[in-house]
Amino acid sequence: MDHPDQQEKSYHHGDLRRAILDAAERRLTENGFDAVTIRACARDAGVSPAAPIHHFGSLKGLLSALAARGFEQLVARLDADLATRTESGPSLLVGAYVAFAVSSPRMFDLMWREDVLDPDGGDLSCARRVALERLQAHVKPTQASGDERIRAIRAWSLAHGLATLLQHGRMQKALGAPGSALSTTQDFATLAYDDGFSSF
């Protein structure tokens, strides 16, 4: 253990900020967005409700810090997925992007719910910028003409839209039977690799 229960004594927790973020992340992934609440996270950490507020300012602040974690995880995922391949380009990006969204649906959701996040500033703004630059970096190398921006927009839009619609389970109807050939995550990732996508 890196930072065990310490003694779970001592008026000062020692690493309360991380402990509360951990609780928030656990609640998000296990019980959904509604379960991540200032008071609940405080209870999980064995602390009073005012303590999280002192560290994050408000619920928006806590959620923003949590979303920042999400962007960091996305970058890690992209790097890991793309490291296993020698070639590069938007189709790989789409696959990895969608894979992250499907494997961490609630986190992915939070990351784009800007109404509950603090308007830019702090960790979130930084983490998001890093992630977006990484995304663009994976798209740009394949440009052939001057309209690389258009291709980048299309690739990102396709990835984001596919991820979102998949997550909301709105694709089955368009795809037919749930057991069809295009129902697994892997298949959807493959979808982006296959024919036609090279037109980007």
Add this chain to the structure above:
Amino acid sequence: MDHPDQQEKSYHHGDLRRAILDAAERRLTENGFDAVTIRACARDAGVSPAAPIHHFGSLKGLLSALAARGFEQLVARLDADLATRTESGPSLLVGAYVAFAVSSPRMFDLMWREDVLDPDGGDLSCARRVALERLQAHVKPTQASGDERIRAIRAWSLAHGLATLLQHGRMQKALGAPGSALSTTQDFATLAYDDGFSSF
């Protein structure tokens, strides 16, 4: 006026369900998602908090009915936009879809926030089905081979992703200066029409 203040008397309001939905929609578009609460809508309609609950069951029910309105508006918008053109196909669909999302950002947002909506059933489920069938209807005619599903998925994903990212204002960074040639709604709609999209 169709249903004016009536007399704003009479224990029974007469059309309270619609009045509350109107208040909710006004609050959503003018003051954002957080402003649409049971109590606030009840106040707007001059009624007690329990009255909306009687009509919608819960806040989720009210939001679901509101989202249903959104899907109806989307269908109306698609029909109106596409009626002005003789040809058909996914690129037109993308333009109209994105146009709706940009012109009604908060409504569009609500329509996809399924965590705050009632799981399928009732008006929402119906309105959503109608909208999705209409979307598919606009995509299918252009199919050439057997992979029409893939093309439909791509078109819809592109439209949805583009709409979402635009709405969150995450495109400017990818596009460069805000005043650039690709910064207006019309330009984005055009983006979908232009070259490359025919590959769908």
Add this chain to the structure above:
DNA sequence: TCCACTATCTAAACATTGTTTAATTTACGC
């Protein structure tokens, strides 16, 4: 016409939430 019946709405309460305030406890620099 009158009377049950049902739908509609109110009033008051409850539990829960985010947030603030004042006070208390600890750590840390000098």
Add this chain to the structure above:
DNA sequence: GCGTAAATTAAACAATGTTTAGATAGTGGA
């Protein structure tokens, strides 16, 4: 060691969603 700043608590506040019991009104049948 001491004083200052940070971390944390306890108690309160306002606002919310929801429930309960009851009041009111429209409606359909004898």
